[in-house]
Amino acid sequence: MSHTSRPESSSGSGPAGSGDEKPLHFIEQIVEADNASSKWGVWKAGEAISGQREGAPRVHTRFPPEPNGYLHVGHAKSICLNYGLAERYAGKFNLRFDDTNPSKEEMEYVESIKRDVRWLGGAYDGPFGGGLYWASDYFQAMYDFAGELVSKGRAYVCQLTAEEVSSRRGSPGVPATSPYRDRPIEESLRLFAEMKAGKHPNGAMTLRAKIDLASPNFNLRDPVMYRILHEAHHNTGTAWCIYPMYDWAHGIEDSLEGITHSICTLEFEDHRPLYDWFIGAINEGRGGPGQPAKIHHPQQIEFAKYRPTYTVLSKRNLLKMVQSGIVKGWDDPRMPTVAGIRRRGYTPEAIRALCRDVGVTKVESSIDVVRQENAVREHLNKVAPRAMGVLRPLRVVIENWPEDKTDLLDFVVNPEDPGAGTRKIPFTRDIYIEQDDFMENPPKKFFRLAPGAEVRLRWAYFLTCTGVEKDAAGRVVCLRATIDPATRGGDAPPGPDGKPSRKVKGTIHWVSAKHAVEAEVRLYDRLFSAEEPGKRTGKWEDDLNPASLETVRALVDPWLASSQPQEPAWADGIRRFQLERLGYFCVDPDGTPHKPVLNRTTTLRDSWAKDAAQG
RNA sequence: AGGGGAUUGGUGUAACGGUAGCACGACUGACUCUGACUCAGUUAGUCUAGGUUCAAAUCCUAGAUCCCCUGCCA
Numbered sequence: 269m270s271h272t273s274r275p276e277s278s279s280g281s282g283p284a285g286s287g288d289e290k291p292l293h294f295i296e297q298i299v300e301a302d303n304a305s306s307k308w309g310v311w312k313a314g315e316a317i318s319g320q321r322e323g324a325p326r327v328h329t330r331f332p333p334e335p336n337g338y339l340h341v342g343h344a345k346s347i348c349l350n351y352g353l354a355e356r357y358a359g360k361f362n363l364r365f366d367d368t369n370p371s372k373e374e375m376e377y378v379e380s381i382k383r384d385v386r387w388l389g390g391a392y393d394g395p396f397g398g399g400l401y402w403a404s405d406y407f408q409a410m411y412d413f414a415g416e417l418v419s420k421g422r423a424y425v426c427q428l429t430a431e432e433v434s435s436r437r438g439s440p441g442v443p444a445t446s447p448y449r450d451r452p453i454e455e456s457l458r459l460f461a462e463m464k465a466g467k468h469p470n471g472a473m474t475l476r477a478k479i480d481l482a483s484p485n486f487n488l489r490d491p492v493m494y495r496i497l498h499e500a501h502h503n504t505g506t507a508w509c510i511y512p513m514y515d516w517a518h519g520i521e522d523s524l525e526g527i528t529h530s531i532c533t534l535e536f537e538d539h540r541p542l543y544d545w546f547i548g549a550i551n552e553g554r555g556g557p558g559q560p561a562k563i564h565h566p567q568q569i570e571f572a573k574y575r576p577t578y579t580v581l582s583k584r585n586l587l588k589m590v591q592s593g594i595v596k597g598w599d600d601p602r603m604p605t606v607a608g609i610r611r612r613g614y615t616p617e618a619i620r621a622l623c624r625d626v627g628v629t630k631v632e633s634s635i636d637v638v639r640q641e642n643a644v645r646e647h648l649n650k651v652a653p654r655a656m657g658v659l660r661p662l663r664v665v666i667e668n669w670p671e672d673k674t675d676l677l678d679f680v681v682n683p684e685d686p687g688a689g690t691r692k693i694p695f696t697r698d699i700y701i702e703q704d705d706f707m708e709n710p711p712k713k714f715f716r717l718a719p720g721a722e723v724r725l726r727w728a729y730f731l732t733c734t735g736v737e738k739d740a741a742g743r744v745v746c747l748r749a750t751i752d753p754a755t756r757g758g759d760a761p762p763g764p765d766g767k768p769s770r771k772v773k774g775t776i777h778w779v780s781a782k783h784a785v786e787a788e789v790r791l792y793d794r795l796f797s798a799e800e801p802g803k804r805t806g807k808w809e810d811d812l813n814p815a816s817l818e819t820v821r822a823l824v825d826p827w828l829a830s831s832q833p834q835e836p837a838w839a840d841g842i843r844r845f846q847l848e849r850l851g852y853f854c855v856d857p858d859g860t861p862h863k864p865v866l867n868r869t870t871t872l873r874d875s876w877a878k879d880a881a882q883g
Numbered sequence: 884a885g886g887g888g889a890u891u892g893g894u895g896u897a898a899c900g901g902u903a904g905c906a907c908g909a910c911u912g913a914c915u916c917u918g919a920c921u922c923a924g925u926u927a928g929u930c931u932a933g934g935u936u937c938a939a940a941u942c943c944u945a946g947a948u949c950c951c952c953u954g955c956c957a
Binding site: 336366437441483536635873 | 896
C-alpha cells in the first residue's frame with residue numbers, strides 16, 4: 269500500500285490534481301485501504317454528484333456536535349478532518365446534531381454551530397455534503413431497536429436508583445450487581461413500554477444493556493440505554509419522556525446515515541467495544557432467510573484532540589468565562605471559540621492550513637499557540653491590503669512644508685500581490701508617527717527617528733528630526749522636522765553612478781493629521797499567561813492575563829473607514845488589513861464608518877522588539 | 884490493583900526491517916521603501932535495559948513515564 273498521496277497510487281480515489289505531497293495520516297491510510305478492498309461498497313447512481321461519484325468507493329463522514337455550547341478550535345480540527353476526508357475521496361459529509369439530552373441543549377446553539385461549520389468550509393449542504401440531520405429524528409427507530417434487544421434478552425429494565433447503580437458499580441476486581449438483571453423478558457417489555465408511556469417519574473427506572481457486570485471496562489457493566497426525562501425537547505416536543513444515552517444512540521445514528529468512518533476523540537476508545545456490541549446485538553437474528561436485513565456497521569476511529577497552549581477549551585470553562593464576564597461573550601475575540609477567532613480576524617483558510625499542519629495522530633500533544641498565529645499571518649500576508657495607522661500618535665510638524673499644501677503619493681496596496689495595484693495617500697505639513705518610532709537618546713541599533721537622525725516616511729519623503737517639544741512633565745509632545753523634497757515617493761535621488769545617492773536604514777509609518785480618522789483599536793493578546801492554565805494552582809482563573817485586551821484611540825488611514833474597490837472580496841464579509849509594521853487587523857461590527865473599531869488579529873513578527881527586550 | 888491508549892530534536896509530525904526526513908521555533912547571515920515578507924545556513928531526536936537480525940524507531944522480552952475509564956453527560 270502506498271503511504272503518500274500520488275494520484276496514480278491512490279486507487280483512483282485521491283484528490284484530482286492535488287499537488288499535496290504531505291504523507292497520508294493514519295485515518296487516510298485506513299480509508300485508502302478500505303477503498304482498495306471495497307470494504308464499504310460503492311456509490312450508486314442516485315447518490316452521484318454531477319456524475320462523478322457513481323461507482324466510486326463510499327466514504328461517508330460526519331460531525332456530530334451536541335447543541336449545548338459554541339464550537340471551538342478543537343471542534344474545528346474535527347470538522348476539517350471529517351469534511352476533508354469527504355472532499356478528498358469524493359464522499360459525503362453530514363452535519364448531525366446529537367440532541368439526545370433535552371435538559372442541556374438549546375436551539376440558541378444550533379444556529380451558531382451551523383454558521384461556524386459552514387464558515388470553516390464544512391459544506392454539509394454542498395457538493396460533498398450529505399445533509400443536515402438530527403439524532404432526535406431517529407428516536408422511534410432507536411426505541412424499536414431497543415424493544416428488539418429486550419425481546420432477545422439483551423436488555424432489561426432496571427429499577428435501581430442512580431445512587432444504587434453507582435454504589436453497586438463495583439471496582440476493577442469486583443463485579444457490579446443488579447437484582448433486576450434476570451427478570452423475565454415480558455416484564456421488561458411491559459415496563460419499557462410504561463417508561464415510554466410516561467407512567468413513571470424521572471429516575472424510577474432505566475433500560476440497561478445486558479452485557480457483562482464483571483468487565484474490567486466499566487462501560488460494559490450493563491450500561492444504561494434509556495433514562496426517563498420528563499422534559500420537552502426542542503425538536504420532538506413532549507412526544508418522548510425517555511431519551512437514549514450516547515452509547516446506545518450514536519452507533520444507530522451513524523448506521524442509519526450510512527456513515528463509513530465514525531471519527532471521534534481518544535476518550536471514546538473505551539466505548540468502541542460498546543459501539544460494536546450494540547450494533548452486533550441489533551444484527552443478531554437478522555440477515556438470514558425470512559429475517560430483516562442487518563443494519564450497517566460503521567467503523568469507529570479515534571484521534572487525539574487539538575490542544576493549544578495558553579488556552580482553555582472545555583465547554584464548561586468557556587461557559588464560565590462568558591457567564592462571569594471575564595470575556596464579553598462567546599464571540600469575544602480572545603475566546604478560542606470559532607465565533608471568537610472569526611471575530612478576531614482569523615480566516616477559515618488559516619484554520620484549515622493549521623489543521624493540516626498539526627496532523628492527525630493518536631498522540632496527545634499540545635500545540636504551541638504561535639502556530640495559530642503563524643497560520644493566520646501566512647495567509648493574511650498574501651491577501652490582506654496594507655494601510656497605515658498610528659496606535660500611539662506623536663505629532664510631527666514639517667517646518668519646510670507649506671501649511672496648506674497636500675501632496676498625493678502612491679501607496680502600494682499589497683506588495684505580495686502586484687495585481688492589487690496602488691492608491692493615493694495624502695501628505696501634509698502635520699503628520700503623526702508612532703511614539704515607539706522616536707527616541708531622544710536612542711541605543712546604537714535603533715534605526716528610527718531621533719534628534720538629528722533621518723528616516724524614510726513610508727512611500728513619502730526622507731525626514732530629519734530638527735527639534736523636540738516637551739510638556740511640563742518632560743514628555744515629548746511634538747517633533748519639529750524637515751523633509752528632503754528630492755526624496756519624494758521615498759527614494760533618494762540617484763547619484764553619479766545611477767545608484768541611490770544615500771540610504772536610510774529606517775522606514776516608519778505615518779498618517780496625515782488633517783486626513784486621519786480616529787479609530788478604536790482593540791489590541792488583543794492571549795487570554796492566559798501560562799502555557800497550561802491552572803497547572804500551578806489548579807484554577808485557571810489564576811493564570812488569566814490581565815493585559816489580554818488594551819484599547820487605544822488610534823489615527824488611521826481614512827481608506828479603512830469604508831469598503832474599497834481594491835480590497836479582496838472576503839467570503840465572510842469581514843474586512844481585514846495589515847497596518848504596516850503593526851500587525852493584521854479586522855473591522856469589528858461594533859464600529860461605524862465614522863468611528864471604526866478595529867481588532868488586532870495578531871502582530872507582525874518583530875525581531876527588533878525581541879532584541880530590545882533582551883537588552 | 885484492573886481495562887484502554889500513547890512515547891522520535893524545544894514543539895508538531897514522517898518512517899511500515901535497509902541513508903532518522905519534513906514543518907514550526909530558536910540562532911547566523913543575505914535581501915529589503917514594512918526590523919515584515921523572502922532566501923541561505925546552523926542547531927537539535929528514536930523513553931530505558933536486554934534480545935533476534937548482516938541490518939531495529941520499526942520485531943521479541945522486561946521495565947519506566949504520561950493520558951483516559953467506576954454520569955440516568957456527550
